[in-house]
């Protein structure tokens with residue numbers, strides 16, 4: 001029997017600093033309802049979907065940033081999104097800033113099933129940017145200041161929470177640029193990877209880098225990750241102009257062949273859908289990317305033994 005799912009992306013247009021959580025949640029609920037009416041089984045929201053991309057703002061005292069973080073999930077603000085998911089019978093992926101009861105801070109995402117229960121949590125591993133104010137940059141990217149690197153690894157959940165049995169994984173934004181992210185989930189037979197992103201249209205350290213090149217890198221990483229691990233990938237952007245800082249859109253759904261199935265057209269709140277059959281991941285997993293037959297781990301040690309590159313032996 002085919003394992004078909006209707007997969008939706010709920011791209012968010014800009015969320016300004018001054019926007020309330022309530023107003024932002026209203027927008028997410030509108031998109032959840034819209035996607036469900038079009039038959040969605042699952043809706044992928046963005047990274048830090050509840051707030052503006054606050055790591056672009058520097059605060060000497062990080063306590064000033066406390067209001068961007070959720071201390072529980074769900075909580076009185078977000079409960080209605082969970083209730084609506086249960087009412088509509090649709091699952092979702094949601095990114096948000098997490099503060100733990102012990103006072104740790106993570107850039108986090110969750111998978112919520114069709115009954116409104118959280119079935120998986122992920123904390124962003126690859127935090128881009130810097131920890132201190134950098135006067136050399138045209139704007140700041142302070143994820144290393146406000147978050148700790150994720151401590152949960154890259155788990156994959158075998159779940160029928162979206163209505164059919166599926167192997168589900170997550171990552172967040174900059175994680176997509178790292179092949180290790182996809183491969184660790186590929187090694188757990190992942191079939192659908194969901195992620196959100198907030199990607200500036202400009203490189204704060206290279207003014208001449210074009211937006212076209214930056215969009216190309218987005219597609220390149222998502223399509224390569226999908227193809228090389230024979231998995232669907234669903235990537236949702238928060239985009240448009242947030243308080244003078246532009247982020248590109250191009251949210252997309254990628255097939256295990258690496259082909260694009262759907263791409264957003266605007267830089268606003270926008271829902272796109274694709275009907276997918278999870279069994280389409282099988283061919284790649286038993287042929288060119290049959291890891292058990294073809295991987296040569298005796299040659300891969302450097303990947304986990306060192307972080308930075310070293311010079312080659314001179315001849």
Ligand code: CDT
Pocket residue numbers: 047128129141172173174175177197198199200
């Ligand atoms: N949110 C996020 O991870 N954005 C990064 C920007 C990298 S530039 C410091 C990204 O990889 O898209």
